[in-house]
Amino acid sequence: MLTPLACLRASPLSTIHIAAGRAVAKSAFKGSVSFSATTAMAKSKFEYVRYFERDDTCLRNCYIVVRLDGRNFHRFAEQHNFVKPNDERALGLMMRSAHSVMEELEDIAIAYGQSDEYSFIFKRSSNWFKRRASKLMTHVASQFSSAYVFYWKDYFGEQQKLLYPPSFDGRVVLYPSNRNLRDYLSWRQADCHVNNLYNTVFWNLVQKGGLTTSEAEEKLKGTVAADKNEILFSEFNINYNNEPPIYKKGTVLIWDKVNETTTKHIKLPHEEHEKEVTVTRTRNIITAHHCDIIGNEFWEEHPNILEDDGC
Ligand SMILES: Nc1nc2c(ncn2[C@@H]2O[C@H](COP(=O)(O)OP(=O)(O)OP(=O)(O)O)[C@@H](O)[C@H]2O)c(=O)[nH]1
Numbered sequence: 001m002l003t004p005l006a007c008l009r010a011s012p013l014s015t016i017h018i019a020a021g022r023a024v025a026k027s028a029f030k031g032s033v034s035f036s037a038t039t040a041m042a043k044s045k046f047e048y049v050r051y052f053e054r055d056d057t058c059l060r061n062c063y064i065v066v067r068l069d070g071r072n073f074h075r076f077a078e079q080h081n082f083v084k085p086n087d088e089r090a091l092g093l094m095m096r097s098a099h100s101v102m103e104e105l106e107d108i109a110i111a112y113g114q115s116d117e118y119s120f121i122f123k124r125s126s127n128w129f130k131r132r133a134s135k136l137m138t139h140v141a142s143q144f145s146s147a148y149v150f151y152w153k154d155y156f157g158e159q160q161k162l163l164y165p166p167s168f169d170g171r172v173v174l175y176p177s178n179r180n181l182r183d184y185l186s187w188r189q190a191d192c193h194v195n196n197l198y199n200t201v202f203w204n205l206v207q208k209g210g211l212t213t214s215e216a217e218e219k220l221k222g223t224v225a226a227d228k229n230e231i232l233f234s235e236f237n238i239n240y241n242n243e244p245p246i247y248k249k250g251t252v253l254i255w256d257k258v259n260e261t262t263t264k265h266i267k268l269p270h271e272e273h274e275k276e277v278t279v280t281r282t283r284n285i286i287t288a289h290h291c292d293i294i295g296n297e298f299w300e301e302h303p304n305i306l307e308d309d310g311c
């Protein structure tokens with residue numbers, strides 16, 4: 001007897017003979033027990049099962065946000081010796097993976113990432129995959145995860161091996177207005193700032209100040225941003241404003257137009273010699289920014305990211 005698993009394994013090598021509207025699968029494995037299953041073809045009585053599928057079409061006119069977050073990255077960061085509190089390699093790899101998502105999937109107008117998360121915003125007019133939430137989310141998550149593994153060595157080199165396959169959860173959220181979408185992105189960037197300020201002081205207290213992690217935690221209890229800035233400045237001579245923007249602001253990926261000029265040699269039919277001509281092409285490329293997206297300036301500089309609210 002073949003177990004169900006063995007049958008599954010056998011099926012790719014099986015030959016299927018179609019006779020009188022019925023499919024007969026025969027095992028191609030020599031020596032194994034051959035099976036011949038007769039299965040009714042399309043339009044069978046089984047087809048009703050497809051009506052159990054849920055319609056998860058995203059509401060029209062809304063921005064579709066897919067947010068990914070690394071699963072148990074606290075442990076992943078420890079096991080892969082991430083630098084505390086910010087690991088440039090890890091942030092670079094997250095950015096590269098997000099870049100890959102934007103390159104491969106259509107209609108993403110902007111992406112924002114920090115720590116182990118990335119948000120991808122599909123244009124409100126997008127009709128990609130008929131706006132089916134599960135399709136959008138799973139494509140984003142799987143492209144991101146495979147890119148993360150694929151590009152690992154480019155960022156961590158040979159010394160730091162990838163010890164196990166990382167994974168990312170995904171969720172879909174719809175935002176009906178430009179204000180809502182901007183507030184969503186502001187929320188994520190504010191989160192980046194709050195966490196980074198805390199982590200910067202915390203790890204300075206531990207690594208340079210000699211405090212244990214619980215002593216550092218105790219010292220920071222009840223402190224506000226100004227207190228943390230003061231500790232950084234007075235105890236460690238660090239001006240938080242001068243910390244790298246990628247740590248403080250996260251990463252924004254957008255499409256930008258660039259002009260590319262190339263020289264070509266062409267020979268016109270009525271001319272004897274080749275002529276050198278310069279050709280300028282406009283190309284869309286993805287650019288990374290580590291700037292404030294809470295205020296108006298960024299949005300005024302890039303007016304094409306948001307679509308008209310239409311009201
Ligand atoms: N050392 C270090 N750790 C990082 C860095 N980026 C992310 N992390 C870790 O990743 C965690 C991300 O936080 P969360 O997403 O809230 O938590 P999580 O452990 O991933 O758990 P779940 O998301 O609930 O599965 C942080 O708490 C850090 O421990 C980094 O650059 N350096």
Ligand SMILES: [Mg+2]
Binds near residue numbers: 069071074
């Ligand atoms: Mg996480």
Ligand SMILES: [Mg+2]
Binds near residue numbers: 070116117
């Ligand atoms: Mg997270």
